[in-house]
Amino acid sequence: MNLLSPNIYLYSFYKQDAEYPEKSNPIWDRTQEILDYFTSNQNLKDKLDFSSPRVLLNSEEYLVFSTQLPNIKGFVQPLTIHDSYAIWLNIGCSENMQLITQDISILPQLNPNQLLVFQETQDIDKQSLFWGQTILISAYLEDQELPNKLKELATTYLKELIGSELSCSHQGEFLSSFIFEYNSRTYHESSPHILVWLLNSKNTDSLFNKYQQKIINLLFYRHKIIKIFQNSRKIYEELEKRYRIYKTEKIFEINDSQLQNIQDKLQRIPKEALGYTYLLNGLKDSQNTIETNLYNYKTILKEIKAQDYRENLEFWEDFSENDCTFFSQQISADLNYYSPVIQLFDRAIAIIRGIVESEQAQLDEKLENTIQAVGGGIAAGISAAGIVATCYPLIEEPWGVISLRSLFHPFIASVGISVMVGIVAGLSVWWVIKKKPD
Structure with missing residues (x-):
């Protein structure tokens, strides 16, 4: 099976990140891996200019490279879109050439070892920077191609390029040519997004170049x-x-x-x-x-x-x-x-707060009762102390030799009675408060 002037376009998008500034962003290493396979004399990072708000090449808009495959060339264009970096990469037949017939076996050679298909890495931080990518396969239709065979033809091209089948999720027309979309509607991160564009005329190719920047932006917002x-x-x-x-x-x-x-x-x-x-x-x-x-x-x-x-x-x-x-x-x-779970949190917190406030109120009441009881005892003790004061002459009574008969000096007896009165009074107050209904 043959195809006319096939081209592969890779649109890849990565988020900018402070931990991987400028040249350390994984998008450049990812692109360099592809370049290294097809050419040995191009170093992308050395040609990047980060002094501009847009990432541009130092001397030209595109980095053009040749390959060892006959009639196959390519280019890379780095871009900045808002907070992200983008790569537009092409491998295929030059647009300036006449239509060239290639055997379908050329397709896997344009994607060696699935190099164009994004592979998940163990580095979670770098993985999180990846917005997504689209692979676009374009080829011109031969005059004898039947419209009802175009989807089958597109699926064949896809299978040859990536070595496996994907379901066609959507098909339609764009720039007056037929286009088919392949990706998983579950939108799993590892699922590739591939477009197969079957061109009717050279006019489609020129329109493609006219809207290229808008197409890149459309794909960027789609992946984001x-x-x-x-x-x-x-x-x-x-x-x-x-x-x-x-x-x-x-x-x-x-x-x-x-x-x-x-x-x-x-x-x-x-x-x-x-x-x-x-x-x-x-x-x-x-x-x-x-x-x-x-x-x-x-x-x-x-x-x-x-x-x-x-x-x-x-x-x-x-x-x-x-x-x-x-x-x-x-x-x-x-x-x-x-x-609504937030309301359950608010309700639970309110209930706990109410219980805590109730517990605190009970503790405050117990403390108040204790203070009242002690206060009552102190008051009674002070009253008894007044009696002691009236007994001042007893203090001046001479102290005799301590004996069982003279053990209780009149002053000691008076103080002891005062303390006992205070204790009895305090306990009585505490008992009354405790018995008082809440």
Whole structure:
């Protein structure tokens, strides 16, 4: 089987990050691996200029390279899009050449060892910077190709390039040529996104170049939206995990008869509420970020439409109208389901606060009773002390030699009586207070 002037385009997007500034961002190493296979005299990092808000090459817009494959050349263009880096890489037949017939076996040679397909790494930090990538396969149609055979042809090209089959999730037209989309609708992180574009004429190729920057931006916002939705699924899983634990451990059931139970929950519930609220806010942020990037996505489609109102954009609009609607509805459903748990936290904290305040009130009442009892005893003692004062002459009575008969000096006897009166009076007051109904 032959194909006309095949080209492979790789669009790859990575988030900028302070831990991997400028040349240390993994996107450049990833691109260099591809370059190293096809050419030995190009070092991408040495040619990057980070002094501009946009990452540009030092001397030219594209880094062009040759390969050992006949009639196959390529180029790389680094870009900055808002808070992210992007790479637009091409390997295939030069646009300036006449249409060249290639055997279909050329396709796996353009993707040796699945080099173009993103591979997950063990480095979680670097993995988190990856927004996503799209591989675009383009080839010209021969005159005898039947329209009902185009999907089969596109699937054949895909299988030859990546060595496996993917289901065709969508098909349509773009720039007057047929385009087919292959990816998993589950949007798993390791699932590749591949487009097969079967070109009708050279005019399609020129229009492709005209809208190239907008196509790059469309793909960027698409991958960013999908990645944010994927991250929201991780938040959802953590919320579901916590929700099940709360139900199993009956964290919101407060038993005021078990003081230790209350003390444990008094320490745990506020911490759990803080963590749970943080997750909910993360879900809300995901929804807001998706809406922002969806707005940017739709704006680009409007700009293309403004340049040529006849252009059919249904292929791209399917993502914004169907997929993004599903993302937004799913996150809204999650928020509606898990947000009421915050009310349970508030209720549990209020109950615990009420129990603690009640316990404190009882302690304050006991302390007040004790003070009243002691006060009563002191008052009685003072009264007795007054009696002692009237007995001052007894103090001056001479002390005799201590003996059993003279053991109780009149003064000692008077003081002892005062203390005993105070104790009896204090106990009496305490008993009366205790018997008083609450």
